[in-house]
Amino acid sequence: MENLNLKKLAEELNLSISTVSRALRDSHEIGEQTKQRVKALAKKLGFQPNPHASSLRKNKSKTIAVIVPEIENNFFSQVINGVEEVAQKKGYHVLIYLTHEDQGREIDILRLLRNGRVDGVMISVSNTTTSFEHLKAYKDADVPLVFFDRIYENLDVPRITTDDTEAAYKATEHLFKMGCKRVAYLSMSGNLSISSRRKRGYKRALEKYSLAENELTVECNMNDDENRKKISLFLQQNKAVDGIFAAVEKLAVNSYQVCHDLKLNIPNDIKVVSFSNLAAAALFDPPLSAIVQPAYEIGKEATTILFKIIDDKVLLPTENNVIIPSILVERKSTSRQPRQ
């Protein structure tokens, strides 16, 4: 049963291969009853055209690739959910690649995708990526490409992001409004577009509230142990700090642990807000105020735009730079009132 193909169907039906092929593809130049006959047999035998033959012939794979740094991160899972939704509707298949924040893997993956395996690629670049030749080369090869969330600015490729700067501004401002004076920014190392955008929002808020001299940044990395040590040391050396704005969820989690160890009460001694797409943030002790990114929408929008490029449609000017706003969800970790 593995070698069911057009030829066999044709023999069975006493028709030519091309007639069968056309009938299955609902060509208008095939008689209605022939069509029925062909389709009936195809269905009965469970025929599926060989995708490789078809892809080779049409130079179309009906497949797109999503490249993300990691998948054990609610944000990226939600993006993939959105991607899959749009792709499945269009009859496309989705290949997943993980870079694990490694530029080397990113380069390897892009190379693999350069000869027709996919019709388009969506990527959120790794935080160790410092050279962008592989992205340029890919774009130069005229393969449809879209950036989402973590973009590379100097390439003319559609980008789908959230309003990081604005959201970071609001988060920082929120801390000020709740009474904080000395807000520290916990950032992830690496030269990420999102890092700089978020930091910009943080700094703008400081300026707006005439607190620029209180700027305090703690550079963290992927290692939880190191981060906790760093944050712990930082808080002990800067006792006046009364607010933390974490650029990523991981750092908020680290901060919670450190505050617990140092017997710092959140939100009374110190308030915490963070980017986070974790639904369970509401169950934290205390519930974590979070900037929730529109991950699912980013995935859907990025895929929709990628398909437009694949289908050679003209992009609206706005579609070259889509920004979907994040939402600040205020919870107890930034509340003004002391805990009951």
Added chain:
Amino acid sequence: MENLNLKKLAEELNLSISTVSRALRDSHEIGEQTKQRVKALAKKLGFQPNPHASSLRKNKSKTIAVIVPEIENNFFSQVINGVEEVAQKKGYHVLIYLTHEDQGREIDILRLLRNGRVDGVMISVSNTTTSFEHLKAYKDADVPLVFFDRIYENLDVPRITTDDTEAAYKATEHLFKMGCKRVAYLSMSGNLSISSRRKRGYKRALEKYSLAENELTVECNMNDDENRKKISLFLQQNKAVDGIFAAVEKLAVNSYQVCHDLKLNIPNDIKVVSFSNLAAAALFDPPLSAIVQPAYEIGKEATTILFKIIDDKVLLPTENNVIIPSILVERKSTSRQPRQ
């Protein structure tokens, strides 16, 4: 640059296509210096053989498919992480499909995968799947297949699971040891293999502790609102209940919310334990005791076995039914001591 192929390389080098092909595949019947020349140019031009032509010719796609019910669930993300790890090492590509717990989608997806698009499939079946003809048909088509976590018992296909029954037993027993007498089991509806296995463990513990008459099961579903109402009603009508064992994380979250609303203190009034792979469970209020499944390992193991089948290796008898144990992590939600 898009149409770089063997032919062009051959012309450039004044060699035949087949020589170039062989040189790139390191055939022993090609002269060392010719090889060098070919490889140098291929590298310089960034040549990648067309995967569809290659797949068509070799009847091998170097691609596997992972079918999961949902991806916004730490368990499945972690599994995919394991899958991708093993696949990437072997030079394989990974297609992702989401069923959203819908049998119809599952059937459609499997049909799409039936003609060589992939060399093998790993699936965790949806909870609405009641007919298994599509799985049987797939297996009958002789495509390598592996079940993980949510398996279909009546098909002779390798299965990679965790020790659900044993883990459920331990979780229930843990509640008893912490002083509970009336433990309710919150289960997900649907005819899932894991549901019945977990319930079995729960019941065994009841019997072992001579509490069989206290069996209480609340059947929940995918809808959070409905679940909360159901659990709330249940707890109000069964005030003696002093322990909850949730079959899935979602239901533990729902329970936390209900307990909060009903002003039931966890763990003093009622203790909660649940299957959950969420790292942040430790930050919950109170920290959630959890049965952590070896998701990453399940993904790796399932992929390793799938590759063995693809490569026509003989499976060890044990590999037809791999069970990797879960771990019970005890936290405050089941602690005996009252909160300070």
Added chain:
DNA sequence: CTGTTAGCGCGTTCAA
């Protein structure tokens, strides 16, 4: 409306 023919790009005969 249907059939014949010619590739898509690659790997693998068979021949030199």
Added chain:
DNA sequence: TTGAACGCGCTAACAG
């Protein structure tokens, strides 16, 4: 050691 030729299964151009 290299080259010429064939066919994987499908689609599309061209006939009739």
